[in-house]
Amino acid sequence: MDLKSLRVNGKRLQGSLEEMAKIGATPSGGVQRLALSEEDKRARDLFVMWLKELDLGIIIDDMGNIFGTRPGRDKSLSAVMSGSHMDSQPKGGRFDGILGVMGTLEALRSLHENNIETERPIIIVNWTNEEGSRFAPAMVGSGVWTGNLDRGWACDRLDINGNRFEDELIRISYKGSLPAGKWPVHAYYEYHIEQGPVLEKEGKRIGAPKGIFALQWYDVYLEGEANQVGPTPMAGRHDALCAAAEMILKINELPQRMGGNMVATVGEIQNYPNSRNIIPDRVHFTVDIRSWDDDHALKAWEMVWRDFDEIATRRGCPIKIEETWRVEHSPFDRKLVHRILNIAEELGYSGLHMVSGAGHDASYMNRICPTAMIFVPSIGGRSHVEVENTKWEDCEAGANVLLHAILQSANEK
Amino acid sequence: MDLKSLRVNGKRLQGSLEEMAKIGATPSGGVQRLALSEEDKRARDLFVMWLKELDLGIIIDDMGNIFGTRPGRDKSLSAVMSGSHMDSQPKGGRFDGILGVMGTLEALRSLHENNIETERPIIIVNWTNEEGSRFAPAMVGSGVWTGNLDRGWACDRLDINGNRFEDELIRISYKGSLPAGKWPVHAYYEYHIEQGPVLEKEGKRIGAPKGIFALQWYDVYLEGEANQVGPTPMAGRHDALCAAAEMILKINELPQRMGGNMVATVGEIQNYPNSRNIIPDRVHFTVDIRSWDDDHALKAWEMVWRDFDEIATRRGCPIKIEETWRVEHSPFDRKLVHRILNIAEELGYSGLHMVSGAGHDASYMNRICPTAMIFVPSIGGRSHVEVENTKWEDCEAGANVLLHAILQSANEK
Numbered sequence: 001m002d003l004k005s006l007r008v009n010g011k012r013l014q015g016s017l018e019e020m021a022k023i024g025a026t027p028s029g030g031v032q033r034l035a036l037s038e039e040d041k042r043a044r045d046l047f048v049m050w051l052k053e054l055d056l057g058i059i060i061d062d063m064g065n066i067f068g069t070r071p072g073r074d075k076s077l078s079a080v081m082s083g084s085h086m087d088s089q090p091k092g093g094r095f096d097g098i099l100g101v102m103g104t105l106e107a108l109r110s111l112h113e114n115n116i117e118t119e120r121p122i123i124i125v126n127w128t129n130e131e132g133s134r135f136a137p138a139m140v141g142s143g144v145w146t147g148n149l150d151r152g153w154a155c156d157r158l159d160i161n162g163n164r165f166e167d168e169l170i171r172i173s174y175k176g177s178l179p180a181g182k183w184p185v186h187a188y189y190e191y192h193i194e195q196g197p198v199l200e201k202e203g204k205r206i207g208a209p210k211g212i213f214a215l216q217w218y219d220v221y222l223e224g225e226a227n228q229v230g231p232t233p234m235a236g237r238h239d240a241l242c243a244a245a246e247m248i249l250k251i252n253e254l255p256q257r258m259g260g261n262m263v264a265t266v267g268e269i270q271n272y273p274n275s276r277n278i279i280p281d282r283v284h285f286t287v288d289i290r291s292w293d294d295d296h297a298l299k300a301w302e303m304v305w306r307d308f309d310e311i312a313t314r315r316g317c318p319i320k321i322e323e324t325w326r327v328e329h330s331p332f333d334r335k336l337v338h339r340i341l342n343i344a345e346e347l348g349y350s351g352l353h354m355v356s357g358a359g360h361d362a363s364y365m366n367r368i369c370p371t372a373m374i375f376v377p378s379i380g381g382r383s384h385v386e387v388e389n390t391k392w393e394d395c396e397a398g399a400n401v402l403l404h405a406i407l408q409s410a411n412e413k
Numbered sequence: 414m415d416l417k418s419l420r421v422n423g424k425r426l427q428g429s430l431e432e433m434a435k436i437g438a439t440p441s442g443g444v445q446r447l448a449l450s451e452e453d454k455r456a457r458d459l460f461v462m463w464l465k466e467l468d469l470g471i472i473i474d475d476m477g478n479i480f481g482t483r484p485g486r487d488k489s490l491s492a493v494m495s496g497s498h499m500d501s502q503p504k505g506g507r508f509d510g511i512l513g514v515m516g517t518l519e520a521l522r523s524l525h526e527n528n529i530e531t532e533r534p535i536i537i538v539n540w541t542n543e544e545g546s547r548f549a550p551a552m553v554g555s556g557v558w559t560g561n562l563d564r565g566w567a568c569d570r571l572d573i574n575g576n577r578f579e580d581e582l583i584r585i586s587y588k589g590s591l592p593a594g595k596w597p598v599h600a601y602y603e604y605h606i607e608q609g610p611v612l613e614k615e616g617k618r619i620g621a622p623k624g625i626f627a628l629q630w631y632d633v634y635l636e637g638e639a640n641q642v643g644p645t646p647m648a649g650r651h652d653a654l655c656a657a658a659e660m661i662l663k664i665n666e667l668p669q670r671m672g673g674n675m676v677a678t679v680g681e682i683q684n685y686p687n688s689r690n691i692i693p694d695r696v697h698f699t700v701d702i703r704s705w706d707d708d709h710a711l712k713a714w715e716m717v718w719r720d721f722d723e724i725a726t727r728r729g730c731p732i733k734i735e736e737t738w739r740v741e742h743s744p745f746d747r748k749l750v751h752r753i754l755n756i757a758e759e760l761g762y763s764g765l766h767m768v769s770g771a772g773h774d775a776s777y778m779n780r781i782c783p784t785a786m787i788f789v790p791s792i793g794g795r796s797h798v799e800v801e802n803t804k805w806e807d808c809e810a811g812a813n814v815l816l817h818a819i820l821q822s823a824n825e826k
Contacts, residue, residue, distance in 0.1 A: 091686070195640075198646070226798045227798070228796040229701050230771035234677075242665045245662050263645065265690075274680070274681050288642050356644065357642075357644040357645070385640070385691075
């Protein structure tokens with residue numbers, strides 16, 4: 001058959017996504033499938049069953065990463081890899097992660113039913129614990145596999161109830177024997193929902209991010225002085241929550257102040273003793289700064305740090321700041337990114353050269369092999385929430401782009 | 414003996430306070446004796462034992478309020494009442510409340526050992542659940558007794574674990590048979606630590622508050638829109654925590670903006686989903702405004718409400734505000750207040766005419782009978798914390814003032 005006319009089966013892709021969405025379905029239409037939970041296990045079981053139907057060679061490594069290999073004609077060539085993750089945020093959506101795994105599966109099913117051979121092997125992958133919402137940090141499976149995170153350290157991560165990562169992996173029977181570690185990969189593709197509003201706003205169907213934003217995570221700890229509110233005059237108070245409020249607004253104003261492509265957010269705050277008639281004496285909050293330009297982001301943080309110091313001193317609230325995570329910006333392979341845009345055009349889908357504000361397993365893969373991503377629009381730009389949604393025809397469009405990107409890479413000598 | 418030369422036994426008072434401080438003692442030197450807890454029961458048992466040693470007539474009403482009556486010469490005259498509360502804040506201090514009960518006990522012990530008779534009966538009281546930290550609201554025992562709160566409603570209050578107030582009262586065996594309800598009272602005194610820094614700052618030992626601040630409690634609920642932080646541009650975000658941060662600062666600036674004797678505080682905040690990489694979509698925080706002038710406080714609130722509306726509209730975060738509690742300012746009986754100051758002077762203690770920013774059972778009592786309070790300095794102005802402290806000689810001084818205030822009122826025909 002003419003490879004150019006090949007298309008995925010959009011209905012079948014929808015069916016796979018709907019089937020997966022039942023596992024951990026929430027009453028409000030979302031999904032809760034935390035890493036290494038019972039729901040994660042059920043999703044993995046179904047996934048492995050589907051891989052077997054395609055006669056793929058299945059490997060599960062000791063981080064629980066699942067690989068399904070479709071052999072190529074030339075055994076001497078390295079494989080093309082494509083996939084994402086099946087775990088979800090607590091009360092997350094039905095597309096984040098799973099779309100990339102089911103999209104790749106659909107591409108493989110299309111090749112299978114049309115008996116299409118490729119030069120290189122094609123590997124579908126499900127990375128363990130991308131979200132990091134149960135076991136911090138995020139992207140642990142791909143992090144260890146690519147040699148960016150230590151296996152022992154990853155195995156010892158604890159969830160909020162004190163359950164150990166490795167114990168939970170064993171409990172759900174997904175600790176394989178093969179040590180997680182990279183093989184040569186010819187190209188890595190990750191198909192994902194955009195999780196932002198840009199494609200929708202620009203009226204485009206396919207996004208080809210030129211790479212992933214640099215990311216900085218900080219934890220800020222403030223100390224104040226607790227007192228009964230009524231008898232304590234305003235002058236001389238050391239109110240840790242007021243200091244935090246000023247800092248939260250500084251973070252919120254930062255992108256406008258700095259210009260450039262940047263977002264900055266305080267998502268988490270803990271206040272103590274958190275009683276309505278006691279002045280807060282202890283506050284912890286998080287800072288998340290993302291930018292395409294690493295130096296720009298660091299300069300922004302230095303500026304904020306000076307502001308924080310001034311606020312803490314003025315309010316008499318000692319401050320402690322920890323850098324929790326820092327990832328440099330990750331520019332994808334130019335050739336692959338343009339391949340995505342070209343394929344989209346050939347297939348008649350409007351495309352957009354953009355950036356990714358969110359982290360993905362693709363950031364780690366990008367360090368070891370040519371990598372690119374395919375984005376499709378998130379309705380209303382909503383993600384990590386139960387109302388997360390993407391049109392079925394967009395899911396199909398993205399899978400078609402993925403199919404042809406995989407095909408082109410897999411037929412490269 | 415010459416009544417004027419009568420003094421309490423400071424060492425014995427210290428001993429009673431130290432004995433009580435053992436019940437619910439925290440490792441950091443404070444006390445946790447939540448209303449109707451096991452610790453509250455043990456404190457009550459000890460208190461009742463001490464009342465029995467003085468041959469007082471003991472009454473426990475169906476709200477668990479404990480009264481100990483020392484008869485007067487003239488049975489036709491109404492009693493002088495004095496007391497406070499023995500429950501504490503979580504991780505509270507060793508003086509808040511208990512000082513007023515132990516101070517009154519010490520005054521009665523001094524009368525007892527000197528065989529001093531009074532014209533009127535004297536009643537020592539321990540009010541149930543003044544703090545309201547386990548069962549909201551505060552001042553429940555005195556509220557029902559004075560007819561300001563409904564008994565059935567009070568009995569149905571739940572703690573954070575769903576335990577019912579009345580069930581817990583029965584569990585600790587302190588639900589008496591007499592319905593809680595006021596009797597004629599000739600005068601009510603409440604001896605208490607200041608819980609603020611004013612006496613210490615002014616270098617005075619005895620405070621006589623002219624009354625208690627008006628108090629307004631509000632609960633503010635904000636809605637935002639949750640989204641993955643990375644891919645969501647700053648423009649178009651609806652960040653409920655940023656809206657809250659602006660509002661917290663408006664509350665903090667309010668007293669300076671309004672002038673007059675006012676304090677305003679946000680003590681409690683809940684943020685959802687409270688995840689470092691998700692934009693907050695729901696925030697609840699509390700507002701506590703106190704002022705001597707009711708109209709001034711209400712005007713301040715109206716001004717803040719307009720600010721809140723503007724912030725909520727600008728940030729696209731719908732707002733809901735509930736008035737949780739409102740108490741008008743409570744001016745104490747002028748004659749009794751000046752009596753406190755006169756006695757302090759006669760006993761050689763420096764005195765200060767001041768106000769009380771904190772609520773006390775005395776606010777409810779003030780609605781049904783002539784009422785006054787006696788304050789002694791809080792070291793560093795600290796209260797509702799484990800380091801709460803007051804010098805033993807100040808505890809003794811306040812008890813001496815209380816003793817003579819009770820004596821003078823109890824000998825009035």
